[in-house]
Amino acid sequence: MDSDSDHPPSPFLVISLLLLTLCRGALGSRITIVNGCAYTVWPGILSNAGSPALGSTGFELPPGQFQSFDAPSGWSGRFWGRTGCTFDPSTNQGACSTGDCGSGQLECGGSGATPPATLAEFTFGVASSDSKDFYDVSLVDGYNLPMVVQPSGGVGTCLSTGCISDLNRKCPSELRVGSGDGCRSACEAFGTPEYCCSGAYGSPDTCKPSVYSQMFKEMCPRSYSYAYDDATSTFTCSQSDYTITFCPSVSSSLKSATGAGAGSNAGEPDTGTTPAHKEDGRPSWLSNLFLGNSGAAASAGASTVGLIICINMLRILELFL
Numbered sequence: 390m391d392s393d394s395d396h397p398p399s400p401f402l403v404i405s406l407l408l409l410t411l412c413r414g415a416l417g418s419r420i421t422i423v424n425g426c427a428y429t430v431w432p433g434i435l436s437n438a439g440s441p442a443l444g445s446t447g448f449e450l451p452p453g454q455f456q457s458f459d460a461p462s463g464w465s466g467r468f469w470g471r472t473g474c475t476f477d478p479s480t481n482q483g484a485c486s487t488g489d490c491g492s493g494q495l496e497c498g499g500s501g502a503t504p505p506a507t508l509a510e511f512t513f514g515v516a517s518s519d520s521k522d523f524y525d526v527s528l529v530d531g532y533n534l535p536m537v538v539q540p541s542g543g544v545g546t547c548l549s550t551g552c553i554s555d556l557n558r559k560c561p562s563e564l565r566v567g568s569g570d571g572c573r574s575a576c577e578a579f580g581t582p583e584y585c586c587s588g589a590y591g592s593p594d595t596c597k598p599s600v601y602s603q604m605f606k607e608m609c610p611r612s613y614s615y616a617y618d619d620a621t622s623t624f625t626c627s628q629s630d631y632t633i634t635f636c637p638s639v640s641s642s643l644k645s646a647t648g649a650g651a652g653s654n655a656g657e658p659d660t661g662t663t664p665a666h667k668e669d670g671r672p673s674w675l676s677n678l679f680l681g682n683s684g685a686a687a688s689a690g691a692s693t694v695g696l697i698i699c700i701n702m703l704r705i706l707e708l709f710l
Contacts, residue, residue, distance in 0.1 A: 505531020543629025552609030
């Protein structure tokens with residue numbers, strides 16, 4: 390009797406797997422934001438010009454909780470954590486001690502972080518061109534809390550990056566904010582061209598690391614410490630999801646962010662709420678596809694030709710499942 394291993398996989402199965410792989414690239418990346426801090430963090434999200442909003446521009450994230458978003462192929466923008474926030478529960482009006490976006494609301498509504506703030510920056514590749522994702526953790530606008538970015542399931546080098554050191558505790562007095570809630574960059578503190586890489590210092594040849602940016606770099610070797618710190622601070626990956634963790638635990642395979650390790654993939658968080666999932670466990674964009682709601686899927690994953698093709702092909706595939 391022939392065993393199952395003697396039979397080659399059916400062409401239908403092979404085509405199905407290839408289709409799902411191609412659609413995964415066209416539909417972009419999942420970004421999961423995890424709060425590993427012992428206190429509440431209010432993440433802010435800013436989409437760059439030409440990129441759609443991800444469903445929220447600011448929200449509350451209690452300790453130990455997480456929230457996920459689906460970013461479309463080609464999306465670019467930044468994430469940060471606001472701390473020391475007070476918001477009126479009835480109006481959502483308020484402000485934060487660090488990372489405040491100046492909107493006066495829980496939602497940042499298209500406004501960026503007020504320095505100092507640790508930033509996670511992304512530019513996702515366009516699936517149709519096989520381009521790479523670029524990502525970094527930046528201290529160019531200062532520092533307010535530890536942060537690590539970890540790729541998961543990607544292709545390429547895909548190293549983790551970030552800053553797990555508490556720069557607030559070691560911040561020089563001339564850069565310190567308040568009672569130590571944040572640490573400003575030298576540019577923010579002094580505003581001179583040599584620190585801001587502007588004017589006569591507006592090129593990599595003329596703008597060199599300062600004593601302050603070198604201190605940031607020693608503490609956080611993989612993070613951007615000043616404007617032209619590209620060589621050791623920008624990372625690439627393809628077809629990956631990403632986890633952004635505030636106050637990461639060194640013991641949870643995040644040592645790579647200090648430059649000591651080779652990097653590791655992030656595991657799926659095991660607590661919290663994931664609004665980008667439906668009750669059946671599928672991501673919302675996939676549920677929309679199987680329910681025939683192509684409009685909702687397109688708004689969540691970018692209206693591209695590749696996405697439309699995937700929607701229709703998955704509908705056809707559903708007929709045979």
